[in-house]
Amino acid sequence: MNAPFHPRGTAAREPFAAFVCDEATAEALRPIASEMGWQPEKVTRGGLRNAVQTLAVSASPSILFVDMSESGDPLNDINALAEVCEPGTIVIAAGQVNDVRLYRDLVSSGIQDYLLKPFNADQVREAIAHAQLTLAGPRVGVEVPSERAHAMIAVIGVRGGVGCSTIASSLGWLLGEAEGRSTALLDLDVHFGSAALAFDVEPGRGLTDAIDNPGRIDGLFIERAMVKATPKLSLLSAEAPLNHPLVTDGSAFFQLQEELRGAFEMTVLDLPRHMLIQHPHLLHDAQAVVLVVEMTLAGARDTIRMLSWFKANVPGVAVLLLANRVAGSAAEISRKEFEESIERKIDLCMPYDPKLVAQAAKLGKPVAEVGKAGKTTSPLIDLARRCTVIADGAGGASKEKASAKSLIDLFGELRSKLPARKPKPKAK
Incomplete structure (x- = not known):
């Protein structure tokens, strides 16, 4: 509802409408309203409930004033309003409840401002002026710098429970806060996703709305649906009811990727592995895949299968293998045995640190933020830097720069191309 102004999307809209509870x-x-040049008849009785009923069958105004005085459950009613209110509408609410927590929840839900009744005319004028400033242009920090191309990094777990979402949330935080890239974290586990939990925020309804109504997805929808986790990181996730099956042909996911490409520099895609079977196109525009593995027999088998799938379906993508929860000698199979079975090296190993993971969960922060520069998080920092190199490579750098190979690998390839040295003659 707080999306920035877009002239083509608001040409047929009324500039203002108000739904109040009392005369x-x-x-x-x-x-x-008359001072602003608006029709005073647009101020009508009925409150929030009448607003929902009216906007369900008519276009939303640019600025909407709703009176919540008669609302028994303000947050649920605002969510109902969000379902019928078109993106780009600025909502100003008023009510009689003086509660800071309610105010914060309303703002998080997309309300621009909340006025406590009774209010005076100057307070209304100030709120409207603020709304008009928001409508006047795009928000600061949304535009992607033209010199940087967008890059999408998919994070996939080779097995369930390997910590794929933990890696994805930490990678998104590092790309945003450590690497300074505007980043979107898209969690496509619609029913059991944990991206919102990792940052202690409400997931919102944006992802489920997008799946149910792909035609509504545009830049304004993305601005309204994304939940701000940090100044540089926004996320889109869901906790859909278990009696709400996921029914989609994949067009919503494709459209989401298209819009995120225009709004952010980086997209981190937390992708459940089973979705590759139903929607293989999800990785067609990815620059890199972080495959989170576990060093077990089942993990080795599925890693081989996944690597084969990537080679057949997305041969141009850079695949980084990250072994998570590495417990040294307690592993089911050793690193050497694992690498021999999959016929390639593991790129990064993240040590098993249950205390750090538990602390991060309690604080509602990603592991990378809580662990800072410790031994456990150093592989995550390395991963973020490699992804940044790959992102820069997507903007026109050479493939060698974006391959994420180590210097040891490069020197090994160079030495293999050099002619063998002739043996020195023995001294007489």
């Missing part, structure tokens, strides 16, 4: 509030708003 005193209506009498306070009508003179201000």
